[in-house]
Amino acid sequence: MKDYYELLGIPRNASEAEIKKAFRGLALKYHPDRNPDNKESEETFKEINEAYSVLSDSEKRSHYDRFGTAEGMGAGFGAFTGAGFGDIFEDIFGDFFGTFSGQRRQRPAKGNDLRYDLDITLEESAFGTEKDIEVPRWENCSSCKGSGSQPGKSPVTCSNCKGTGQVRFQQGFFSVSKTCGSCRGTGKIITDPCTSCTGNGRIKTVRNISVKIPHGVDAGSRLRMSGEGEPGSYGGPPGDLYIVIDIAEHPVFMRRGNDIYCGVTITYPQAVLGAEIEVPTLDGSTRLRIPPGTSSEKAFHLKGRGIHKLGGHGKGDEVVVVSIEVPKHVTPRQRELLEEYAQLSGDKTSKTFKEKIKDILTGAEN
Numbered sequence: 001m002k003d004y005y006e007l008l009g010i011p012r013n014a015s016e017a018e019i020k021k022a023f024r025g026l027a028l029k030y031h032p033d034r035n036p037d038n039k040e041s042e043e044t045f046k047e048i049n050e051a052y053s054v055l056s057d058s059e060k061r062s063h064y065d066r067f068g069t070a071e072g073m074g075a076g077f078g079a080f081t082g083a084g085f086g087d088i089f090e091d092i093f094g095d096f097f098g099t100f101s102g103q104r105r106q107r108p109a110k111g112n113d114l115r116y117d118l119d120i121t122l123e124e125s126a127f128g129t130e131k132d133i134e135v136p137r138w139e140n141c142s143s144c145k146g147s148g149s150q151p152g153k154s155p156v157t158c159s160n161c162k163g164t165g166q167v168r169f170q171q172g173f174f175s176v177s178k179t180c181g182s183c184r185g186t187g188k189i190i191t192d193p194c195t196s197c198t199g200n201g202r203i204k205t206v207r208n209i210s211v212k213i214p215h216g217v218d219a220g221s222r223l224r225m226s227g228e229g230e231p232g233s234y235g236g237p238p239g240d241l242y243i244v245i246d247i248a249e250h251p252v253f254m255r256r257g258n259d260i261y262c263g264v265t266i267t268y269p270q271a272v273l274g275a276e277i278e279v280p281t282l283d284g285s286t287r288l289r290i291p292p293g294t295s296s297e298k299a300f301h302l303k304g305r306g307i308h309k310l311g312g313h314g315k316g317d318e319v320v321v322v323s324i325e326v327p328k329h330v331t332p333r334q335r336e337l338l339e340e341y342a343q344l345s346g347d348k349t350s351k352t353f354k355e356k357i358k359d360i361l362t363g364a365e366n
């Protein structure tokens, strides 16, 4: 087994940059594209790749330094073919990798993700719902199945680049390549364009999609619909569709987490004597007992009358906050009774009131 440092022609204390530089030089020299049908340089090329993949990884390198082998560091050292191989190259050369392979731009690519903003009501968020939405998106043309050619016709291989999608030219020492202008890198030329999509292979369509909204979603919740985005290219999977939820303002309820709040008014006699009143809920109404002596702004919790927990069990509460209504107009009879009431309780109330003012002025607690 050859020594990785010797293979790359670098000292054992070489820096990361030195390793990269040495590999880059050797890779250019021994690349199969520059040495067609040369078994020996192909072997060397594989060896320097192996050396680089170990020495460029600090963990693998220190293991190699200690044990003189990369074995026991997991599988994959021998397999420098396929996608992993290309990844090492992209890592080092970036776009320069185009020099070596015309196939690069035709790798399967996932389609674009799409976003759809959906407004729902508070009730729909509480109980869940199903919505039909219309999503504009590109789809592969059904007439030509995305090929862009008329049925029965096939694209022909681009003569300019011989199907590689790249054209090469000499620039100083290097043979450089760029995307073929005739076929725009696809390697194929459409001679008889499909009439439905004018050779594009894709058509802008509006798709009707039924969305199940689970109970408990809140404003800002994102629902992912796998595969409902735009189609992928070169056999890649389609993108995803993200439904972003917004909840319309409710005339009665306000939502905080899984609890909902509402305000109701009661009369002064109801507050003093107690009463049973009807309060709205998300699914109709219910009776609420107001105990005697209830003060304004008192909150009553109706357990489990709030919103389902998203993806979990249980529900939030409905919180009813009461306020005491002060009538703007009273009838003469009501006035008479109120004046009588005031006379009966007046002394006591005014005393407490005076005491309170005194407390505030003297800076006492309360």
Ligand SMILES: [Zn+2]
Binding pocket: 141, 142, 143, 144, 145, 146, 147, 148, 149, 194, 195, 196, 197, 198, 199, 200, 201, 202
């Ligand atoms: Zn078509």
Ligand SMILES: [Zn+2]
Binding pocket: 158, 159, 160, 161, 162, 163, 164, 165, 166, 180, 181, 182, 183, 184, 185, 186, 187, 188
């Ligand atoms: Zn071409």
